[in-house]
Amino acid sequence: MTMDISQFVRGLIIDNLAGFSYRNIPNFIFSFLVCAILAFLLGKMYTKYGHALSNRKVFSRNFVILALTTMFIISVVKTSLALSLGLVGALSIVRFRSAIKEPEELTYLFLTIAIGLGCGAGLTILTIIAFAGFMIVIWFRNRSQKPLDNQNLYFTISNNNGQMPDLNQVVQILRSCVQGVKLKRLDETEDTLEASFVVDVEDYQALEKARSSLKSQYPHLNLTFVDTTRDF
Incomplete structure (x- = not known):
């Protein structure tokens, strides 16, 4: 029985490390830092240029954690079909009690999730370029207001x-x-x-x-x- 348990644990560890490579650690750290910086800058832009009725400064504090969480999830599930299906099943039972009443809040949340998706999928440079484009559009839109x-x-x-x-x-x-x-x-x-x-x-x-x-x-x-x- 003891041998069976040890073999099971060893097999579980080997299966989880099968798609892992130490060469990916520097890329993961780079994407992690970029994701945090972009989400932080997005929060600053939302605080300054947003028009939602809620406290924008407090709301924007969630952007970094949300982006990093999304990035980590994508980094984990992108190499495993089983984990991807498990994620879909987990999300299907989630219930959100607090409704997002402002469309602008939902827009910035989607931008935050997009940052995490891009960095988690390894498209860090493309995410930086897209983020810069979004920031330019937001800045010009604010400048053009009466x-x-x-x-x-x-x-x-x-x-x-x-x-x-x-x-x-x-x-x-x-x-x-x-x-x-x-x-x-x-x-x-x-x-x-x-x-x-x-x-x-x-x-x-x-x-x-x-x-x-x-x-x-x-x-x-x-x-x-x-x-x-x-x-x-």
Whole structure:
């Protein structure tokens, strides 16, 4: 019995090392470092040029780990059909509880995964070239935006005590205080309401007027203002 166990363990180790070569270690380390650097730079670009309502700086901290994890998985399964099929089976039972509400977040997550895929598949140079192209496109797109867009603020209202605000009245109050109001997202349940707007404010006095007017009408309303022109 002891001999059978030792033979099984030895065979398992040999099978796992069959496709491994020490000559691949320098290439793996190089791809690993490049993957980490590219994901880090992508996070910086997303923090500076992104327009999502969420905290971009905190969200971008996941990029490096996600890219390296993707790279490691691809590096392991690319030489084994059995491992590839096992990965498909494992992913088929994964359930994501937190929905990605912003399309921009999903786009940058795909870019992060693409970096990991390219480096894990050994196409490191091609990944660097493609990444540089994406960064140039993002930079030019940001440069071509109208200066007026930089004056916009994201404004979010939410309630937690069951007092449902009248959305039409909220919009009327905002329009009386700021120059432009555009509804971007609305999440409503049986006893909660969360609405996100893009508002064009001329100065902070207008912002304070809008805050005071809403608080006087709905004292328990939660208000959030996000300046997308700043890194946070």
